[in-house]
Amino acid sequence: MSRSGKTPDKRVKTAKGRTASQVRWLERQLNDPYVRQAKADGYRSRAAYKLIELDERFGLLKGAQRVVDLGIAPGGWAQVVRARVPKAQVVGIDLLPVEPIEGVTIFQMDFMADEAPQALTAALGGSPDLVLSDMAANTVGHKQTDHLRTMGLVEAAAWFAVENLAVGGAFVAKVLAGGTDADLLALLKQHFALVKHAKPPASRKGSSEWYVVAQKFKGRD
DSSP: OOTTSSOOOOOOSOOTTOOHHHHHHHHHHHTOHHHHHHHHHTOSSTTHHHHHHHHHHHOTTTTOOEEEEETOTTOHHHHHHHHHOTTSEEEEEESSOOOOOTTEEEEESOTTSTTHHHHHHHHHTSOOSEEEEOOOOOOOSOHHHHHHHHHHHHHHHHHHHHHHOOTTOEEEEEEETTOSOHHHHHHHHHHEEEEEEEOOTTSOTTOOEEEEEEEEEOOOO
């Protein structure tokens, strides 16, 4: 304990073989209260609290029966869904391998593949009433390119939601600083009665991520 009464930040004991950015990331993890809480609560990642906070604000999981989790790895969001609505059917997809989660069907495949949407809806056995997307493209270090790549995934997720959601359903997706692109925002406002942006407290202050929350799906034309 320091003289100020605060617990001093933990430091990485050895930086040998690590880059400066890797050391900063490790130290941030060591000193992140959400990371510590996730371990205590049994969640696979601190991202679980982003969904918890969004759910508490928007009531996303209330009455959910069929849920699609796009970019499910490592599984924190699916864990929250299972904890809050145990009877809901949950299907997830990710390029990365994901350890099994009880009650969740997981596909290791590219969401952008032609067969992915049908695989997800077939596994659900009906129209989802909630589509969650925490997808982000792998970064290449060029800010504009990274933004375009991630927003391409968001747009694909939004179209999946519009083409598959049950009437009254909801769509939640991670977007980057600058919010939702104009065309995508227009698409969402056309098909949902409520469209808002939110930055849950669990999102790091320095992070460029926001979430677009679209509720009360009107149906397809």
